[in-house]
Amino acid sequence: xxxKKLVSSIKAEKPNVKSVYFVGCGASQADLYPAKYFLEGxxxxxxxxxxxxxxxxxxxxxxxxxNAIVITCSLGGTTPETVAASKLAMDKGATVIALTHSGxxxxxxxxxxxxxxxxxxxxxxxxxxxxxxxxxxxxxxxQYEGYADxxxxxxxxxxxxxxxxxxxxxxxxxAQKFAKSYxxxxxxxxxxxxxxxxxxxxxxxxxxxxxxWKNSGSFNDGEFFHGPFEITDKNVPFILLMNEGRTRPxxxxxxxxxxxxxxxxxxxxxxxxxLSSLVSSKVVxxxxxxxxxxxxxxxxxxxxxxxxxxxxxxxxxxKLEY
Amino acid sequence: xxxKKLVSSIKAEKPNVKSVYFVGCGASQADLYPAKYFLEGxxxxxxxxxxxxxxxxxxxxxxxxxNAIVITCSLGGTTPETVAASKLAMDKGATVIALTHSGxxxxxxxxxxxxxxxxxxxxxxxxxxxxxxxxxxxxxxxQYEGYADxxxxxxxxxxxxxxxxxxxxxxxxxAQKFAKSYxxxxxxxxxxxxxxxxxxxxxxxxxxxxxxWKNSGSFNDGEFFHGPFEITDKNVPFILLMNEGRTRPxxxxxxxxxxxxxxxxxxxxxxxxxLSSLVSSKVVxxxxxxxxxxxxxxxxxxxxxxxxxxxxxxxxxxKLEY
Numbered sequence: 001x002x003x004k005k006l007v008s009s010i011k012a013e014k015p016n017v018k019s020v021y022f023v024g025c026g027a028s029q030a031d032l033y034p035a036k037y038f039l040e041g042x043x044x045x046x047x048x049x050x051x052x053x054x055x056x057x058x059x060x061x062x063x064x065x066x067n068a069i070v071i072t073c074s075l076g077g078t079t080p081e082t083v084a085a086s087k088l089a090m091d092k093g094a095t096v097i098a099l100t101h102s103g104x105x106x107x108x109x110x111x112x113x114x115x116x117x118x119x120x121x122x123x124x125x126x127x128x129x130x131x132x133x134x135x136x137x138x139x140x141x142x143q144y145e146g147y148a149d150x151x152x153x154x155x156x157x158x159x160x161x162x163x164x165x166x167x168x169x170x171x172x173x174x175a176q177k178f179a180k181s182y183x184x185x186x187x188x189x190x191x192x193x194x195x196x197x198x199x200x201x202x203x204x205x206x207x208x209x210x211x212x213w214k215n216s217g218s219f220n221d222g223e224f225f226h227g228p229f230e231i232t233d234k235n236v237p238f239i240l241l242m243n244e245g246r247t248r249p250x251x252x253x254x255x256x257x258x259x260x261x262x263x264x265x266x267x268x269x270x271x272x273x274x275l276s277s278l279v280s281s282k283v284v285x286x287x288x289x290x291x292x293x294x295x296x297x298x299x300x301x302x303x304x305x306x307x308x309x310x311x312x313x314x315x316x317x318x319k320l321e322y
Numbered sequence: 323x324x325x326k327k328l329v330s331s332i333k334a335e336k337p338n339v340k341s342v343y344f345v346g347c348g349a350s351q352a353d354l355y356p357a358k359y360f361l362e363g364x365x366x367x368x369x370x371x372x373x374x375x376x377x378x379x380x381x382x383x384x385x386x387x388x389n390a391i392v393i394t395c396s397l398g399g400t401t402p403e404t405v406a407a408s409k410l411a412m413d414k415g416a417t418v419i420a421l422t423h424s425g426x427x428x429x430x431x432x433x434x435x436x437x438x439x440x441x442x443x444x445x446x447x448x449x450x451x452x453x454x455x456x457x458x459x460x461x462x463x464x465q466y467e468g469y470a471d472x473x474x475x476x477x478x479x480x481x482x483x484x485x486x487x488x489x490x491x492x493x494x495x496x497a498q499k500f501a502k503s504y505x506x507x508x509x510x511x512x513x514x515x516x517x518x519x520x521x522x523x524x525x526x527x528x529x530x531x532x533x534x535w536k537n538s539g540s541f542n543d544g545e546f547f548h549g550p551f552e553i554t555d556k557n558v559p560f561i562l563l564m565n566e567g568r569t570r571p572x573x574x575x576x577x578x579x580x581x582x583x584x585x586x587x588x589x590x591x592x593x594x595x596x597l598s599s600l601v602s603s604k605v606v607x608x609x610x611x612x613x614x615x616x617x618x619x620x621x622x623x624x625x626x627x628x629x630x631x632x633x634x635x636x637x638x639x640x641k642l643e644y
Contacts, residue, residue, distance in 0.1 A: 018367070026548025040371055044385045045340070047369045049362055054544035059516055059568045059607070063366045081544070186508055187537045194381055205541060205549035213553055215509045217539030219527060222376035222403070226348025227527035229638055231535055246381045257644055285381070316551055322579055 003132065006113050007139035010069065010095055019047040019063040020140060021094075022133070023056045023085045024073040027206045031130040032073055032099075033198035034289045035137035045145055053081035057088055066093035071136060073098070073129065075119065077105020086110040099133060123168045123297060124161040127290040131157055134286060152280035156287050159278045163287075164294040167273035175298045178266050179306035185237045185264075187215035191254055192240070193222055194247035196270075196289040199296065203239070207300040211311040221254035222247075232261050239299075241292045242269040244276055245285020268295050325454065328435050329461035332391065332417055341369040341385040342462060343416075344455070345378045345407045346395040349528045353452040354395055354421075355520035356611045357459035367467055375403035379410055388415035393458060395420070395451065397441065399427020408432040421455060445490045445619060446483040449612040453479055456608060474602035478609050481600045485609075486616040489595035497620045500588050501628035507559045507586075509537040513576055514562070515544055516569035518592075518611040521618065525561070529622040533633040543576035544569075554583050561621075563614050564591040566598055567607020590617050 010017070020039060022032040029052055040048040047063055053072070056064075064070065070089035074082040077100035087110050089096050098111030101119045108114050117132045118125035135157050141147045182188060188208055190200035197220055204218035219228055221240065238258055242251040258265045270288040273295070279287050304311045316322065332339070342361060344354040351374055362370040369385055375394070378386075386392065392411035396404040399422035409432050411418050420433030423441045430436050439454045440447035457479050463469045504510060510530055512522035519542055526540035541550055543562065560580055564573040580587045592610040595617070601609050626633045638644065 026545060029545070029548075041381060041383045043369075044387070045369075047365075047367075048371075052542050052544040052548075054572050055515055055542065055569060058572060059363060061363050065366070079548075193377055202549075204539065205545065209539075210549040210552040215537065215539070215553065217526065217531075217537070220374050220377065222374040223348060223351070223527065225644060226351075226374075226401075227524075227532040229644075230532040230636060231537065232638070247377060250376050250380060253644075314552060316554070322547060322551075322575075 003115065003135050004139050006097070006115070007136065007143050010113070011143050014067070014095060017046070017067055017069055017144060019068040021056070021061065021064060021068060021070045021089070022050040023053050023070060023082065025053050025079050025081055027202045028073040028075055028079065028082070028129070029053070030198035030202035032071065032133050034130055034195040034286055035133040037195045038134060038286050039137040039141055042141055042147060043145060046140070053079065053085040056085045057081060060088060060092070064089055064092050064094055068094040069097065069140065070094045071097045071099065071133065072107065072111065073100070073133065074107050075101050075129070077102040077107035079107070083107050083110050097136060099129060122165055123294045124164040126297060127160070127164055127294055130290055130293070131160055149280070149282045153283045153286070156279040156283050160287050160290050163273060163275055163278055164291055167291050168294050168298055171295050171298050172302065175302040178299050179302035182237055182266070183303060183306040187217070187237070189228070189236070189238045190216065190218040190241065191221040191224055191238060192243065193220055193250040194243050194245060194288070195286050196241050196243050196292055199289045199293045200241055203296050203300070207296070207311070211300065211313070212303060212307065212309055222250050224254050229257060232258065232263050234262055234264065237264040239266045239268065242267055242271065243285055243288040244270045245288060247285065268292050268299070325437065325457045326461050328419070328437070329458065329465050332435070333465050336389070336417060339368070339389055339391055339466060341390040343378070343383065343386060343390060343392045343411070344372040345375050345392060345404065347375050347401050347403055349524045350395040350397055350401065350404070350451070351375070352520035352524035354393065354455045356452055356517040356608055357455040359517045360456060360608050361459040361463055364463055364469060365467060368462070375401065375407040378407045379403060382410060382414070386411055386414050386416055390416040391419065391462065392416045393419045393421065393455065394429065394433065395422070395455065396429050397423050397451070399424040399429035401429070405429050405432050419458060421451060444487055445616045446486040448619060449482070449486055449616055452612055452615070453482055471602070471604045475605045475608065478601040478605050482609050482612050485595060485597055485600055486613055489613050490616050490620055493617050493620050494624065497624040500621050501624035504559055504588070505625060505628040509539070509559070511550070511558070511560045512538065512540040512563065513543040513546055513560060514565065515542055515572040516565050516567060516610070517608050518563050518565050518614055521611045521615045522563055525618050525622070529618070529633070533622065533635070534625060534629065534631055544572045546576050546579070551579060554580065554585050556584055557586065559586040561588045561590065564589055564593065565607055565610040566592045567610060569607065590614050590621070
């Protein structure tokens with residue numbers, strides 16, 4: 001499905017959209033975050049928010065009506081809360097776009113418009129979800145309000161697949177070094193800012209807590225100095241995700257503090273992967289989370305190997321009803 | 323300052339406000355969350371978002387212009403990022419309301435409208451900040467769009483002080499029990515939903531990480547089942563904050579899961595403190611975070627005593643520049 005055409009067909013039917021809701025659970029909520037961050041930050045008219053699906057169902061926003069577009073996302077398309085949120089949004093008259101890898105899933109059948117994303121076999125496919133969500137946001141902004149950097153953004157969202165696949169080629173040695181150093185730590189903290197905030201969040205709750213049963217927390221590095229930084233010490237391990245773009249000074253400030261107190265810190269920096277040579281500086285911040293996320297995926301894989309704990313190992317998920 | 327009059331004076335000057343931004347750092351951002359949650363959930367026209375102050379400065383939303391109200395908050399009124407955000411918003415033509423305890427602070431001098439909140443000597447004073455932010459949101463909604471439950475909400479925000487001071491009277495024994503049981507734990511997780519989400523967050527990053535140098539993480543309990551729940555085990559300590567109102571089934575579902583696997587869990591439940599006998603069921607969810615937050619404050623105090631680590635102890639804050 002061509003996303004530009006999809007959004008223009010929605011606009012033809014609904015020229016007066018007021019609200020755009022992004023709805024998902026866990027990693028599939030987090031992967032919507034760059035799109036939400038982009039649209040919330042650049043729109044002057046559209047209302048924008050993001051919700052974990054069950055909260056969207058139990059405390060549905062008043063603006064979820066015929067003047068709303070609701071974008072729901074689930075990898076396998078079977079997440080019950082997300083399917084319920086899609087159904088509820090349709091019942092309320094909203095236009096629902098479902099993002100899923102499975103074109104035959106329950107979610108794929110519970111929407112007005114379906115966008116199927118890739119997942120295998122390349123690392124870049126794992127970010128097709130995040131990228132397609134971002135493209136939907138870009139088309140909504142451009143078609144409803146206009147967006148000055150539209151061409152740069154479309155060019156960036158096209159180039160990102162190649163950038164990701166190139167980036168991950170060289171990172172195994174540093175990922176192994178990370179894994180060896182962090183494998184026995186009790187807890188690992190993640191920090192970032194801007195569009196990459198929820199890459200920190202999803203690495204924390206999914207890759208570490210879910211897939212490695214490892215303690216973790218995450219926060220905006222702008223918040224670091226207003227609470228969490230008191231935990232800083234030589235033995236407290238951090239992963240800092242550094243953006244290209246406007247919020248980089250926030251990331252740098254956190255790094256300076258961690259280095260000053262000789263903290264244990266691993267940096268994944270978008271600047272190291274050629275992003276800015278292929279993507280306009282006007283939009284590079286919105287692409288940062290994808291290259292950072294892809295590199296982190298390799299870090300998680302090496303951590304799993306070093307800990308002899310496969311990323312697919314679960315004690316509850318897939319094993320029981322809850 | 324009468325908040326109703328304050329908002330009506332803003333409306334007289336700016337009848338076409340489009341965007342409302344809540345801006346702060348750490349606990350002073352978190353204390354704005356119930357207001358943001360209320361306004362985002364109930365408005366059909368107004369655009370609503372919340373930002374950590376430095377990100378608002380570095381990546382200022384495009385809607386921050388003469389059609390915006392920006393509500394900035396800092397307890398002492400000296401937080402540099404928040405003062406900078408206020409200044410920037412004024413420069414862009416937005417109307418700035420500053421919330422602070424200090425009427426002579428830098429923040430108090432960098433705004434169009436000042437709202438001073440109490441802080442001492444009662445527990446309820448510690449939630450005057452959160453409550454006044456909520457009242458601002460209620461007045462904005464009612465005056466710009468209309469709000470059906472306005473009377474119930476004003477009545478609730480008036481009753482909450484007495485409810486809080488009554489609630490905290492009886493909780494020392496259970497707080498001592500909590501402190502004794504959790505004082506040696508490596509990490510403590512916090513969960514909640516709805517308006518109370520950021521009470522979990524601020525207890526995690528401020529009371530535990532900042533004031534106790536204790537490892538912690540927090541998340542929406544709707545997200546628990548999409549990652550974090552794999553960490554569940556007998557020895558992993560949780561604090562679950564249960565709301566009255568629409569998202570309570572989400573809190574209950576998380577509790578059922580924790581109990582099923584015999585996890586270590588402490589519940590702070592708004593239902594235990596007479597909220598619903600004094601506050602309309604239509605609005606009780608928006609008052610839940612204040613009574614829960616006040617009870618948690620006692621828990622933190624007892625934890626500090628049990629650990630012989632005063633809540634005022636810092637290694638970096640107040641001691642150096644950063």
